[in-house]
Amino acid sequence: MSSDPWGRVDETGTVYVRTADGEQVVGSWAAGSPEEALAYFERKYEGLVVEIGLLEKRVQTTDLSAKDAQTAIGHLREQIDAHHAVGDLDALRGRLDKLVATVEARREERKQQRAKQSDEARKAKEDLVAEAEQLAQSDQWRAAGERLRALVDTWKGLPRLDRKSDDDLWHRFSHARSAFSKRRKAHFAQLDAQREDARRIKEGLVAEAESLSGSTDWGPTAARYRELMTQWKAAGRAQREHEDDLWNRFRGAQDVFFAARSSVFAERDAEQSENLKLKEELAEEAEKILPVTDLKTARAAFRSVNERWEAIGHVPRDARPKVEGRMHAVERAIQEAEEAEWRRTNPEARARAEGLTGQLQTAVDKLRAQIDQARAQGNSSKADKLERELAGRQALLDQALKGLQEFGG
Structure with missing residues (x-):
């Protein structure tokens, strides 16, 4: 008979293993010595040790599912x-029990x-849905x-939830995207219609602008071009391929129009600059008439200057007030001299002036007499x-006397 701490072989060749519940029959051995029998079944034990070790490692280091692990544990048990x-x-059973735990x-x-x-995925998807529903109302078409x-x-990229929750959230998410797409499509359809209207309007403006390009009616045509530009801006943009x-x-x-106008105006400006030079010379000649000493001679001289003045064309607009002001000043001086001469030689006016002066002189003399009388009576306040x-x-008398002197006495 042969034995070791964990098993033995009896004289009939039966192999036993020692457990906490007593000896258990392992099997029979008749092909060799008892030592060979024990060695054979010990090797089978070592094989179980290796298998359990491998399973423990897989459980600890891989994604082996619990179901597959339980199946392997059951097979080993x-x-x-x-x-x-x-x-x-018994030690192997203990290791399997630990492995089950x-x-x-x-x-x-x-x-x-x-x-x-799942909770994180649900929260993430709810956040995505909330943002999508907010974006569905946006007018920032490209960015949204x-x-x-x-x-x-x-x-x-997010994990699926339970079917109902996932389907409900996806329905809201998809609806928000569809609502945005519908609004964007309607917006661009309207924009296309507006751009088509703008194209038709602008084609009409172009046609009129081209018909006016040869006009020589400078002022009204320039004003009309300004109106056309205002209408152009108000029309909005046409499609990119037409705009x-x-x-x-x-x-x-x-x-074309403004280039032609500029050319004509350049010639006109040169002519008006020459006109200005001539009128300045005439204004200087007119100013030499002053002061008026002989009214008849002054009128004749001014008439001669004025006739030549009228024969000259326009001067630059910004220079017109100054040069015309010089002529007007001479003309006013001559008119004032004529008025003074008229007043001096007008008998009716002289008679009215003399009558007024006489009335004022009488009133002054009367007041002086009244003052002397009041003083004599001691009535100072009066x-x-x-x-x-x-x-x-x-004061009135002094003014009237001054006016009377203009009549020569």
Whole structure:
């Protein structure tokens, strides 16, 4: 008979293994010595040790599912319970029990991790839906469209939830995208219609601008071009493929007109500058008439200057007030001399002046007599009042006498 700490072979060749529940039959051996029998079943035990070690490592270091791990543990436990190996089978059972606990712990950990990931995914998708619903009302078509596309990519990268929750959130998300697309499509359809209207309007403006480009009615045509420009700006933009071409035609027609006008005005400016020089010479000649000493000679001289003045054309607008003002000053001086001569030689006016002067002189003399009488009577307040009245009458008399002197006496 042969034995070791964990098993033995009896004289009949039966192999036993020692366990906590007593000896268990491992099998029979008749092909060799008892030592060879024990060695054979010990090797089978070592094989179980290796398998359990590998399974422990897989559970700890890989993503082996709990179900697959439990299946492998059950298979190993069946082999141990069959007692077809010699060794510390109870120790192997203990290792399997620990491994079961480890698998359960890993299962619970993964369950909690999945629950956490699910909560995070739910929150992330709810946030995506909320942002998409907000973007659905945006008028920032390019930026909002790009952001919605980015949200779709983000959604695809998130884990799925339970079917109902995932479907409900996706429905809201998809509805928000559809609502934005519908609004954007309507906006651009309206914009296309507006641009088509703008194109028709601008084609009409271009046609009129081109018809006016040869006009020589400078003022009204320039004013009409300004009106056309105002209408152009109010019309809005046409389609991109038409806008630049229409603008080039519109601007080109204006350039033709204004270039022609500038050429004509340049010639006119040169002519008016020469006219200004001539009128300045005439204004200088007219100013030499002053002061007026002989009214008849002065009138004749001014008439000669004025006739030559009228024969000269326009001068530059900004120089006109000054040069015309010089002529007007001479003309006013001659008119004032004529008025003074008329007043001096007008008998009716002289008679009226003499009558007024006489009336004022009488009133002044009367007031002086009244003042002397009041002083003599000792009535100072009355005398003072009469003197104030006398001052006013005297001033009028002095003015009337001055006017009378203009009549030569």
